[in-house]
Amino acid sequence: MNILAIESSTETVSVALLTGDALVEWEGTAEQVRRQGNLLGVADELCRGLEEGVKSLDCIAFGRGPGAFTGLRTACSLSLGLAEALALPVVTVCSLRAVALQVEAVRICVLLDARMSQLYWTLFERDSTGLRQIAPVLCSAPGDIVLPGAGWVLAGSGCVVAGDLVRSKNPGACDATLADCLPRAATLAKEAERECREGRGLDRAQVELSYVRDNVALTIRERLAQKASS
Structure with a gap:
């Protein structure tokens, strides 16, 4: 089974490819991803060793959060785009579970x-x-x-x-x-393999992100109140 996994819920971003017992992983920073524009090139590079490149994939996995909003949307859009183009199931893994598994x-x-x-x-x-x-x-x-x-x-x-x-x-x-445990794409890939073998891959329409907190920035009033109470 060939599984591509993407984890970008924190400032450390990773992409991993699991092929049978072989696992390769790219790691960078959120700033690198912002400069490059997207992670599609990284994913394509990892899959070049497969017989038909990304067309050889059996599943796409990504970290659904909670975490950085921009990072979550980046991983989600890339994963769903590939899943749509290749008609593949998707596995999402809670970012906190991805830490605990390690x-x-x-x-x-x-x-x-x-x-x-x-x-x-x-x-x-x-x-x-x-x-x-x-x-x-x-x-x-x-x-x-x-x-x-x-x-x-x-x-x-x-x-x-x-x-x-x-x-x-x-x-x-x-x-x-x-303190050094972070969500990793390699962990997601292994978890996704188990989920896929047990038939729990999701259709693209079933995918949801886990934001937990809806407001991403304090209002001026909230900041003033926080400062007054400190």
């Missing part, structure tokens, strides 16, 4: 930087059946995050900006912090 732990709290002094976050637990999400994806101030019980591993870019605050608000709950 962490070898039983209890995982994923924190992604949502800017405006907030974090995207949710909780996962791993058991004999695999990784399952046990809480909704939320966008909260770091001080509002409450971890039930102990044994949690914090993972994701949110650990850089507010990991210490989350730990201090939840004394004794956190065992470790993995």
Whole structure:
């Protein structure tokens, strides 16, 4: 099975091609993507080794968010465009799940930087059946995050900006912090392979992005209120 995956929900952008047991991945920055205009050239380059190039693909996968609005729309438009042209199924993966899948732990709290002094976050637990999400994806101030019980591993870019605050608000709950874990296209590709083999690929009309937070910038009144309360 040949799967192309695109992840651009954060400032680190990646595109991966999974062909059987072989996996290749390109990684860059959101700024590079803005300068280049789009990721189609990267996708085409990765697929050149396939017998018929992009026509050899069996599935397209992308990170559905939450994350940077522009990045999410970039990955979505490219994925749906390719899926439309090639009549392929689409698999979308929550960006926080893409982080948790990389962490070898039983209890995982994923924190992604949502800017405006907030974090995207949710909780996962791993058991004999695999990784399952046990809480909704939320966008909260770091001080509002409450971890039930102990044994949690914090993972994701949110650990850089507010990991210490989350730990201090939840004394004794956190065992470790993995700040360098980011959503990766390689992880999406592997997850998409499993989804496709289980018949859970989506039709293009079924695809939805996960924004979580509708407002992307503070109004002047909100900024003044925030400044007055600090």
